Amino acid sequence: IEPCQSVWRDGGVRAAFDRRREYQLGDSIRYFLDAIDRIGQMDYVPNRQDILMSRKATKGVLEYTIMINDVKFLFVDVGGQRSQRGKWFECFEGITAILFLVSSSEFDQVMMEDRVTNRLRESCSIFETIVNYKYFTLCQLYYSLIKLIY
Numbered sequence: 001i002e003p004c005q006s007v008w009r010d011g012g013v014r015a016a017f018d019r020r021r022e023y024q025l026g027d028s029i030r031y032f033l034d035a036i037d038r039i040g041q042m043d044y045v046p047n048r049q050d051i052l053m054s055r056k057a058t059k060g061v062l063e064y065t066i067m068i069n070d071v072k073f074l075f076v077d078v079g080g081q082r083s084q085r086g087k088w089f090e091c092f093e094g095i096t097a098i099l100f101l102v103s104s105s106e107f108d109q110v111m112m113e114d115r116v117t118n119r120l121r122e123s124c125s126i127f128e129t130i131v132n133y134k135y136f137t138l139c140q141l142y143y144s145l146i147k148l149i150y
Contacts, residue, residue, distance in 0.1 A: 001040035008033045021109045028053040061091050097140040100127055104145040 007013055020029065031053045032039060039050070046054075062077040076095075078088045092098075106119035127143060130136060 001036060004033075004036050004040065008036065024109070024112050026055050027103075027105050028055055061088075092135065095136075095139060097142065098130060098136065099142045099144070100130065102127070102143070102145050104147045 016023075017025070017030070032050075035050075038044065058077050064075040064077065066073045066075060076091050078091065102120070102123040104120070106123075109119045111117040111119055111122055131141060
């Protein structure tokens, strides 16, 4: 634990971290580094906040079935990377709703693929494509800006 603590206390590392948008570092990195004393313990068990702050990029298409009040909901999580987008539309046959989540904390970040395109603008462009896709004309669309606060 001590080497991680030492690195995290270093002024140069902190200064570099303040420029994290240039390095594609996730929003939750600070949370976990600030909690390194607790997380580094041998008997560590993640709490709810640890789990909520965890991030894993979606690669490919993942499906989750959830029962709510005896109603079956199928959630399809599609990868956000440009290379994954071609797989999206083949997953959407017969859907009734789209929940489109956008991270507002990415307002000052660029796409990893080209390091030029603003992520928030890219999300708006994707949403526009979905809204205008002919097979979604009868589909309910829900758009939500989310913000990781830490």
